[in-house]
Amino acid sequence: MAKWGEGDPRWIVEERPDATNVNNWHWTEKNAGPWSKDRLKELLNDLKIAENGIDCKITEVEKIDGEASANNRKGKLIFFYEWDIKLKWEGLLAGAADKVKGEIHIPNLSEENDVSEVDMTVTIKGSGDEAQRVKAFMHNVGKSVIREQLTEYIRSLKQEFSKGLILPKKGEPQVKPDNVSTITSGFNKKVNMEPIITSDSKKIGCKLDTKSIELTESFQCRAQEFYDAMTRIDMVTAFTQGHVKMEAEKGGKFSLFGGNVSGEFRELVPGKKIVQYWRYKQWPEQHFSEVTFSIEEKDDHTLVTLKQDLVPTSELEQTRANWKHKYILGTITK
The missing domain is CATH 3.15.10.20 (Activator of Hsp90 ATPase Aha1, N-terminal domain)
Incomplete structure (x- = not known):
């Protein structure tokens, strides 16, 4: 049994009011x-x-x-x-x-x-x-x-x-519904992926300040399995828990989370690389970032490097957090 603060949190046992669903991990x-x-x-x-x-x-x-x-x-x-x-x-x-x-x-x-x-x-x-x-x-x-x-x-x-779905951990008060951040599977703004839009960024034709994001994650799967999880509609549907529109071919469109995330596949190399035009619905009209997944299979894991260029600066930190915790990298089993 892992000590508190060590090991996979799914297997850590802690004292809690109801003695069930440790860390709220289970569905x-x-x-x-x-x-x-x-x-x-x-x-x-x-x-x-x-x-x-x-x-x-x-x-x-x-x-x-x-x-x-x-x-x-x-x-x-x-x-x-x-x-x-x-x-x-x-x-x-x-x-x-x-x-x-x-x-x-x-x-x-x-x-x-x-x-x-x-x-x-x-x-x-x-x-x-x-x-x-x-x-x-x-x-x-x-x-x-x-x-x-x-x-x-x-x-x-x-x-x-x-009420009662998000359980308190040891020493924490019961979570109040008004303070709970909710996610819905489908296509609306309740997904906790709502970028911050400044009044200046809404002006069509103005110069938009952008930056890049680069993240690297290791996954306990084969490279082709990760590629499939990003391009097969049944697998994408499984981890987003919502309706997915996707044509996994060059020039094919995709739409996730009720249209909050949409784009187009620009390059597909099975088991190795995925390039997308990618945008949030709330971004300035017609502005797309470019997302590249570089997939490299190692001896005992698959290394994935995500690079996203042309992210509006006002959206940078929220977008980075969503990639790590709510969008793909945080939902695929690693």
Whole structure:
């Protein structure tokens, strides 16, 4: 048994309040599905939307299909949720005699999409000028109100299911949900890979101050295995725990973490080298860095040197930390 401060932290035993999951290393999971269905119904059912003489409300949450879970992976919180929602609504135009009825379909509420990007289709039963006016109101105003409720669902999901997933170590207080840095698998800004953007760096056409990053890591695998972990969509999906878009060929595009990281493969030498154009979504428009993985197989390990040129100076330290701890080098088993 390793002494405290020595050896692999996965195998260190320490005194802790619950005597389980030392260092929060092991994957733990909570099923958030039933809670999510109840919360979504609470937020959406009987939701009133009224403005400028038009009164509408959600009369029924007809369908909520999908799943949700909260996970602790190596001390990081990861939330998965995917919902297909159908709502019934009705509305009345001031002075009109008959109510307009219709449906709203939300097919893709998931961590892969920001709420502002979630599809939402509004339909009505019937026709006529009055019905079309109410439909237009729900399309323009109603969608915004519903998106606010979906945002509240995601916020409360993370608050509720952060409790107890990150366990305190000896001498540490219980972690409060508000202080937990969360990661989602999909394509949104909640991945803890959000660069700091200065107002100057957003100006298109201005000179951008850039620097380079160089990191070297040893991996207990063959060179080809590391290469596959970077280029095979099933393996990349496994360690990012989210949807991946990838065409591993020269000129092929890739997109990870909900589009927060995207780019293009510029050179691929199996087992030896990978060159990419690479950018964060929040970087100045059309600005790409160049990432080179040099892969060298040794007798008992594989040495990987990562060099990234043209990184905006304001992003340098955050980008370096993400490579080491959250993106690739920190997630592939070494």
